[in-house]
Amino acid sequence: MVDLLLRRARVADDIDPVDIAVTNGVITAIGTDPPAAATVEIDCAARVVIPGLIEPHVHLDKALLDGRAHAPDDTLAGAIAITGDLKRGFTATDVADRARRVLDSAIVHGTTLIRAHPDVDPIVGLLGVEVLLDLREEYRGLIDLQIVAFPQEGILGAPGTLDLLREALRRGADVIGGCSYNEADLADCHRHVDLVFDLAAEFAVPVDIHADFADDATDPRFALADYIAEATQRTGLGGRVAIGHVTSLASRPSHERQATMARLAAAGVAVVPLPATDMHLGGRADETAVRRGIAPVRELWAAGVTTAYSSNNIRNAFTPYGNADLLDIGLFLAQTSHLSSPPDLRRVLDMATVDAATVVGVADRHGIRVGADADLVVLGTHRLADALLDRPDRCYVIKAGRVVARTTRVTEIVARPIAVVD
Structure with a gap:
C-alpha cells in the first residue's frame, strides 16, 4: 500500500497537476493515474510542490x-x-x-x-x-x-x-x-x-x-x-x-x-x-x-x-x-x-x-522523480514562477515521506468598501 499520496500537485507551470505516490520514504510514482488509496492523502489542489x-x-x-x-x-x-x-x-x-x-x-x-x-x-x-x-x-x-x-x-x-x-x-x-x-x-x-x-x-x-x-x-x-x-x-x-x-x-x-x-x-x-x-x-x-x-x-x-x-x-x-x-x-x-x-x-x-x-x-x-527521496514541500501558490514572489506558506513539509511540519493559515478580507449613494 502507498504510504503517502499527494494529489493534484503542480510540479511545472506548463503541464497539468500530477499525483505523487510515496512508499518507504521514496517517490514511487508520478502521473495522472494514482493508486486507489494511501495511508495518508493530501490534496494539493494544484498548489506548487518542490523538492525540499x-x-x-x-x-x-x-x-x-x-x-x-x-x-x-x-x-x-x-x-x-x-x-x-x-x-x-x-x-x-x-x-x-x-x-x-x-x-x-x-x-x-x-x-x-x-x-x-x-x-x-x-x-x-x-x-x-x-x-x-x-x-x-x-x-x-x-x-x-x-x-x-x-x-x-x-x-x-x-x-x-x-x-x-x-x-x-x-x-x-x-x-x-x-x-x-x-x-x-x-x-x-x-x-x-x-x-x-x-x-x-x-x-x-x-x-x-x-x-x-x-x-x-x-x-x-x-x-x-x-x-x-x-x-x-x-x-x-x-x-x-x-x-x-x-x-x-x-x-x-x-x-x-x-x-x-x-x-x-x-x-x-x-x-x-x-x-x-x-x-x-x-x-x-x-x-x-x-x-x-x-x-x-x-x-x-x-x-x-x-x-x-x-x-x-x-x-x-x-x-x-x-x-x-x-x-x-x-x-x-x-x-x-x-x-x-x-x-x-x-x-x-x-x-x-x-x-x-x-x-x-x-x-x-534529490528531486521530484521516481526513485528520489520523498523530501518535498507543498507551497501556498499555484505557479512555480511565483514561488519567490508570493512569499508562500509552506503548507506541508515532507521529509522521507513523512509530514514533519505544516502551516495552516486563514487570511480573509472581513470588510468591503461602503457604497456611496448619490
Whole structure:
C-alpha cells in the first residue's frame, strides 16, 4: 500500500497537476493515474510542490547572537573579532539551544538538509562540532545535517587548529572547511588551501572553503578562486569542492572574471553566494557607487559553474537578519542581482533545490522523480514562477515521506468598501 499520496500537485507551470505516490520514504510514482488509496492523502489542489530546500552554508553555532554584542563598524574584520570574543563564553547548552531554534525554523520553512559550518579553533575547540554531532542524531528524520569542520580563525595563524580539524573529522564531521583569506600573507593563504585539500584526501571528505570575501581583489588573499580551482584539478576532487562568498569576483574586469569562472567550471568547483551577509558587510568604505558585493550569479550560470545560495549567518555580527527561510533569501538574491524574468526566478528556485543538492553531494537522490527521496514541500501558490514572489506558506513539509511540519493559515478580507449613494 502507498504510504503517502499527494494529489493534484503542480510540479511545472506548463503541464497539468500530477499525483505523487510515496512508499518507504521514496517517490514511487508520478502521473495522472494514482493508486486507489494511501495511508495518508493530501490534496494539493494544484498548489506548487518542490523538492525540499537545501541550505549549503549556515553557521548554527554562531546564530542568534544579536542581543549580546554588535560590531561597531559592521565590517568583516569587526564581525570576526566580536564573535571571537563571544565564543569564549559559549557552552554546549547555549550553542544547542540557539541551533535548535534555527533548525526548527528551517524545518517550518521547508528546509530538509543543512550543511552547517561550526568553528574549530583554539578558542572553542571542538565544542560546536560536538554539539552538532548530537543534534544530527536528535533531528534525524526531521532534517539532515552535514557538519563542516571550519577554521574561522585560520590554520597557520591559530596554532593547534590543524590538530583540532583532524580530530573533528575523526569524530564524524562530514566536510573539511577552510577560510582561505584569514592568514597573514598570500603564501600562508596558499598553504592554508593546501592543508585543507590534504585533509580532504586523508579523510576522503568534500571541501567547502570561505574564499575571496572582500570588496575587491587588491589584497591578493581575496583572489584565491583560481588557486582553489587549480588545487581541485590537481587533487582530482572536481564536483566535491565548494567556495562560499567569492564577492571580490564581481569587482574584477570582465575578462578576468570570465577566465576565473571558466577555470572554476572546468575544475568542478561550485560557488555559493551568501547575499544577506555579502551585501550587509560589503561596500562599507564606498562613499559613492556603493558596491553590492555579491558574486555575479548570471555570469556564473552562463559559465557553467554550479551555483547555489544560502543564509550563512542568522542574526549576529555577520548578518543581523534572517529566519532560516531560503525562499526569502532567494527573493533577496533576485532583487539584488538583476534576476527578474520568470525563467530567472525559476532558476533561483532551482539554486535552492536541485543545484544545492549537487553542491552538498545528494543530487542522485534529490528531486521530484521516481526513485528520489520523498523530501518535498507543498507551497501556498499555484505557479512555480511565483514561488519567490508570493512569499508562500509552506503548507506541508515532507521529509522521507513523512509530514514533519505544516502551516495552516486563514487570511480573509472581513470588510468591503461602503457604497456611496448619490
